[in-house]
Amino acid sequence: MSDEVLATSAPETSVRPPAGESTELPVVFDVDDLSVYYGNFRAVRDVTMEIRQREITAFIGPSGCGKSTVLRCFNRMNDLVEIARVEGRLTYHGVDLYARGVDPVEVRRRIGMVFQKPNPFPKSIYDNIAFGPKVAGLVKGKSETDDLVEHALRRGALWDEVKDRLKDSAMGLSGGQQQRLCIARAIAVEPEVVLMDEPCSALDPVATARIEDLMMELKDDYTIVIVTHNMQQAARVSDRTAFFVTEVNDTSDVRTGVLVEFDATDKIFSNPEDERTERYVTGRFG
Amino acid sequence: MTATQLTVADLGPDRRRHRTQRRVRTVMMVAAVLSVVISGLILVSLLGETFTFIKGLADTGTWSSLWADGWFPRRGQYSVATLLMGSLIVTLVAMSVAIPLGLAGAIYLSEYARPSVRRVLKPALETLAGIPSVVLGVFALMFISPEVVQRFFEAPQANLAAAGLGVGILTIPLVASVSEDAMRSVPAALREASYGLGARKATTCVRVVLPAALSGLVAALILAVSRALGETMVVAIAAGGSAGALFTADPLRPGTTMTAAMISQAGGTDQVKGDALTFQSLFFVGTLLFAITMSLNLVAGRFVRRFRNVY
Numbered sequence A: 001m002s003d004e005v006l007a008t009s010a011p012e013t014s015v016r017p018p019a020g021e022s023t024e025l026p027v028v029f030d031v032d033d034l035s036v037y038y039g040n041f042r043a044v045r046d047v048t049m050e051i052r053q054r055e056i057t058a059f060i061g062p063s064g065c066g067k068s069t070v071l072r073c074f075n076r077m078n079d080l081v082e083i084a085r086v087e088g089r090l091t092y093h094g095v096d097l098y099a100r101g102v103d104p105v106e107v108r109r110r111i112g113m114v115f116q117k118p119n120p121f122p123k124s125i126y127d128n129i130a131f132g133p134k135v136a137g138l139v140k141g142k143s144e145t146d147d148l149v150e151h152a153l154r155r156g157a158l159w160d161e162v163k164d165r166l167k168d169s170a171m172g173l174s175g176g177q178q179q180r181l182c183i184a185r186a187i188a189v190e191p192e193v194v195l196m197d198e199p200c201s202a203l204d205p206v207a208t209a210r211i212e213d214l215m216m217e218l219k220d221d222y223t224i225v226i227v228t229h230n231m232q233q234a235a236r237v238s239d240r241t242a243f244f245v246t247e248v249n250d251t252s253d254v255r256t257g258v259l260v261e262f263d264a265t266d267k268i269f270s271n272p273e274d275e276r277t278e279r280y281v282t283g284r285f286g
Numbered sequence B: 001m002t003a004t005q006l007t008v009a010d011l012g013p014d015r016r017r018h019r020t021q022r023r024v025r026t027v028m029m030v031a032a033v034l035s036v037v038i039s040g041l042i043l044v045s046l047l048g049e050t051f052t053f054i055k056g057l058a059d060t061g062t063w064s065s066l067w068a069d070g071w072f073p074r075r076g077q078y079s080v081a082t083l084l085m086g087s088l089i090v091t092l093v094a095m096s097v098a099i100p101l102g103l104a105g106a107i108y109l110s111e112y113a114r115p116s117v118r119r120v121l122k123p124a125l126e127t128l129a130g131i132p133s134v135v136l137g138v139f140a141l142m143f144i145s146p147e148v149v150q151r152f153f154e155a156p157q158a159n160l161a162a163a164g165l166g167v168g169i170l171t172i173p174l175v176a177s178v179s180e181d182a183m184r185s186v187p188a189a190l191r192e193a194s195y196g197l198g199a200r201k202a203t204t205c206v207r208v209v210l211p212a213a214l215s216g217l218v219a220a221l222i223l224a225v226s227r228a229l230g231e232t233m234v235v236a237i238a239a240g241g242s243a244g245a246l247f248t249a250d251p252l253r254p255g256t257t258m259t260a261a262m263i264s265q266a267g268g269t270d271q272v273k274g275d276a277l278t279f280q281s282l283f284f285v286g287t288l289l290f291a292i293t294m295s296l297n298l299v300a301g302r303f304v305r306r307f308r309n310v311y
Helices: A002-015 A067-071 A104-110 A125-136 A142-155 A175-187 A205-218 A231-237 A265-270 A275-281 B015-060 B063-067 B080-112 B115-129 B133-152 B160-184 B188-196 B201-212 B214-230 B233-238 B258-266 B278-307
Strands: A027-038 A041-052 A056-060 A084-092 A111-114 A193-197 A223-227 A240-248 A255-264 B070-072
Touching: A027 A067, A041 A056, A041 A067, A041 A223, A041 A240, A056 A067, A056 A231, A067 A193, A067 A223, A067 A240, A067 A255, A104 A111, A111 A175, A111 B188, A125 A142, A125 A175, A125 B201, A142 A175, A175 A193, A175 A205, A175 B188, A205 A223, A205 A231, A223 A231, A231 A265, A240 A265, A240 A275, A255 A265, A255 A275, A265 A275, B015 B063, B015 B278, B070 B080, B080 B115, B080 B160, B080 B201, B080 B214, B080 B258, B080 B278, B115 B160, B133 B160, B133 B233, B160 B214, B160 B233, B188 B201, B201 B214, B214 B258, B214 B278, B233 B258, B258 B278
Parallel strands: A041 A255, A056 A223, A056 A240, A111 A193, A193 A223
Antiparallel strands: A027 A041, A027 A084, A240 A255
């Protein structure tokens, strides 16, 4: 009797997944109808998407389509631009990131960022990594800091190259090493999400490949959102892809970024819904 | 096909333009050389008179006058220590005002002020730099001394502290403006990196921007010290050492500095009154001042070079 129950019920749960969202990974960011304004100028409008845990989500699209602007909403980096303003809803694990009482500093400790141009501090390699944890009060004492620095550098696939010169200036590293240092620096504060704003655009193909490998490794532990100009990169590394374009208003010549399509990367690159996406990914536009 | 033969002359310089260029070059070179020559001649006359002074002391066997109780050149008392100590006190007092205020102002202007506030404050600060030092000297004597120094301490109206505070106010704009430039030249990418790691504004400022701007800040500091050492008018008016001064290490006493000592002897006439070496003593002090400020500038230059291009 009980055997029968097991025999009939077990296959049901394993073979046929229950309908809907439950097999998918939990949602980290839920973006609903987001618009970003600089003063009265609407830079991006109507962005709706879900970013899921331990996936790599790529933003692609032509220059000036607002990919980076949207990315910078996710850790409230746009707050640094005085006239920037956000409309719509952007929740992080259900909490509205732009709600009153949300401290951008707390947000950024959970949601790290890697920038387009490697921007190590003009300090030693060690101090670059230790900066975030020290500021956040994550470490006490030297040995704890040492361990964390080593861990972060290993995680950033840089340890073997720099372990003998941790006290040397980070400015002496190559561009690719500097960018991996910046990634290691970002994950040293143990964020949940790492935002990457065109992290390879200043790097050569070899360094780019290393960063991409690193992203694939980091995916096991972190949620990654990457803006990229490089469609192949999006196709190689990402699970989901968002395609943005710039819409030009014929009468006022105002350019507004808009999200055209957001779907699984395979689908975007093989069988997109929107004609504009298809033209872009096949290289006929943009 | 008959191609026209291209010669070197075709690609050569336009003759007339070439000549003009050479003339311009000559004029510029003369100007450059002239300024060097003039500086050289000044140095020669400075050193010449200084030599005469030292030789005069040697000839008359009055070396001891260098260790007199004070600086009274008309009476043949050339206590250089009095002047050095006076300059040191005035500079220290001035820096204790100018560095904190100037630096804080620079941090505010560069990191905190809204653009609209900055647009008003920066020119205001630069206006402060335009106040003639004579005015500040009178201000130091008539206001700072009675209202600040004498309010808290037992002191005569003319004293080194009041003069130092006046010089400090005079130096604030210099410190603020040079430090602000240094901080603003720190790339925004470094601030973003810091904010992106969850650092607050104050942390970003103290741990990222200030260290990255270090060379500029040190340059600002050394320039300010140079300026304070060289400041004459404020001290001449407010420090109370117009006829000379006794040696003192007390900022609340009247005193004089290297520059103020020179102006009080040389003011107004082409003849410096006093015995034979009074006139030459001024050049002796001048040489000393020149050596000090020049070494400061060299150190500043080295600092700036050493830390340049770190980002």
